[in-house]
Every structure is written in C-alpha cells, then in structure tokens.
Amino acid sequence: MKLLHWILLTCFLAIILHIAFIWYAPALFTRLTINVMTSAQAESESMPTVWNNIFHRPLKEATDSGFSFYTSPDTVYSFAPYDVSQGSVRIHCVIPEGIVYWSISFYDMTTHNFFVENNQTAQSNEFDLILASENVDCKSFTNKQVIISSTKKGMIFIRAVISDRNDKDELERITAAQKASFIEPVLKKPQ
C-alpha cells in the first residue's frame, strides 16, 4: 500500500470517528447523566431498574461528594429516566405552595427539551401528565395532558427553586412536595 493510501485511510477513519462522536454525543451524554444521577440511590436501594423511577436530590452543597456540573445551588431537583417502549407512563406532579419557580421538563435522547410546564402555566398545583411514544393511541387518556416523546427513552427534570437556602421551613415544604411527585407505568385495561 502506498503512502497516499495510508493517508486516505487515516482521513477516512478520522471523518467516521468525528461524525460518530458528534452524532452519538447527545445520547451518550444523556446516558451518562442518567447514570450519574441515579447510580448511588439505585445501588443503595437495590433497585431492579432505574427506568420509570423518580430520584429526589437534596439541595446541593459545595462539600457534597459526587459529580457536580454547574448545578444550581438554589434548586431542589427530582430526576426521572423514562422508558415508554413498554407502554405509557403517568407522572404525578405536586407544585409546592408559594414557590418562586417550579418546572417539569422532558428531554429525549437527542437532548431536545420537548416539553416544559412551570408553576405559571400549570392549571393547578397538583396534576398528572401522560408520557407516550409516537405510535400510541391517545384517545383512552381522557382529561389528561398527553405528551409524545420522539424517542423511547429520555429523562425528566423537576426543578423547585428555593427563595432562600437558609429558610429551613421553605426547604422542608418544597422537599415534601417534590417527594409527593411520582412516575408510574400506565396499566393497560384488560380486553
């Protein structure tokens, strides 16, 4: 093989590797985020799967161990990796009373933030959302807001902002409301 062939082969490989990384980076980093956000709790509670489970995180401190990537110190996060490949899931949301900012945001595996509901747009302080995949017949979900995910898996962030980190009562109220939120599979009705 001549030198030119080796150079062409190198360039071809470089282009393939570059495109592969750029193309798969969103899915790769989403997977990494899911792993980082869930692994400790999933391990300690011996959870069979992290999918369609909700993980509540305490308010971030600088001394906390574990990964920190520009985490907001004023936000109580709840995190849920979702999987709608086996059917739709129901997310029950509870917005803490008098909160300055609350939101639930959905991300597919391409990092597309395809749906957000916040404390100003929500119709009430307690509501349900149904998350389904693209080929699901949504007619059976009457009186429920149905959100369609373009990928079978993805992640959900629930953010609750605390107006003052030193206000223990406020933190307790927000944490209680966050823990009242849950995610569960929608059971199919028997035929």
Place this chain on the structure above:
Amino acid sequence: MYANIFAIIINFFKRRDMSIIKTVGKILLCLFLAIVLASAATWFMLRRSSDDWIRSGPWRTSLTAGTQTSGMYSRALNAVAGIGSMRPSEALYFMANTDSDGEPLSHASTYRIEGQDPDAQWWSLVAYAGIYGSLIPNPLNIYSVSMTTVTRNPDGSWTVRLSRQKQPDNWLPLAEQDTRLTLIFRCFGPSSALLDNPAASRLPQIILEDGQ
C-alpha cells in the same frame, strides 16, 4: 517451557511474518492518527459552534440549546457543555469567564457586579470554580445571590461583590485556589422582550475592583 516460548517468538520475528507485524503497526498508527485528527476536528467544530452564541459584554448564551431546530454540532455542544439545560423560552443561562473589560476572571481578584433585575420570573447569580463547575466551599455556605435574596440599592439596582474576603452585603465568595472562574446568571421564565433580543438587554457589568 519459557525458553520454548521465547524461541517461538524469536523465530516468528526472524521469518517473513515481519511484513504482517509492519502492516499491523501501520494500521494501529493510522487509527491513532485518526483519533487525534477526529478529536481535533471535534474540538474545532464545537468551538466554532459556540461562536453562534449570543454575546453581550462578558456574557454569552445559546438560543438553540434544548431546541429541536439546533443542528448536529449545536446538539453535541449542548450535550457536552450544558446537558439538562432548559430551552430558551423557559430559561436563559448567561455565562461569563471575563470581566467587562475582557480580562479573564480570577479568584485572586475582587469584582463589583452592578446590575438590575432582568425581565424574567426569577434570576440568580452563581460563581463556579474549575472546569467542571463546582460550587465554591465557604464557611457561610453562600453560593448565590438571587432575585429573592439580593439587597437592593434605593433605585432598585443591585451591586454584588465577588471576593475571597467577606463583604457586608451581596457577597459571592471566591475560591482559595486560582482555578477557572465562571459566573452563571440564570433567568428563569424570561419575558418575550428578553428572549427576542438578549444581547440588547442590560446585563450586569463585571468590574474589577482590586487585583489583576
């Protein structure tokens, strides 16, 4: 037994199979160079993609993060640098690594940040240390100044001080080690005016008070 294995290896190298070794070596070299080239191209393209961010003084933000319209490189950049960030209509994240004169921020200096409430539902200003954006440890556990905790001037504007030394009001402590310093100004629930033209909004000024 070991002598036999050694003899087999020596014979292998002595025979004409040397050409196979050379070819394998060339393929490995090709692969290594391809990885280096691909990494350089990825770094270059992601940096170029970040040039599309909106800039206003020392602040920069992305209006494509989290949106479906963002291209392949924008999505990759968002995944690498800001996974989990909400779409711009829900939150604008302004980042700064320099002061208003364009000088890199340093933990050894003292800065005065002069601003006023942006047109948003809620805002906060946080200082981070290091390339992974860690919160800065301090005895009082102060990590942010926000719309609900800031002490305002009589005209409604506010002044925040970034310093290692304790300040009377609106203090954001800096780190003892002089690592990378990043400020993030989060605006949750931005108004349509702020969203339409973030570059024209009056974002906080970062003024060096003391240090280099």
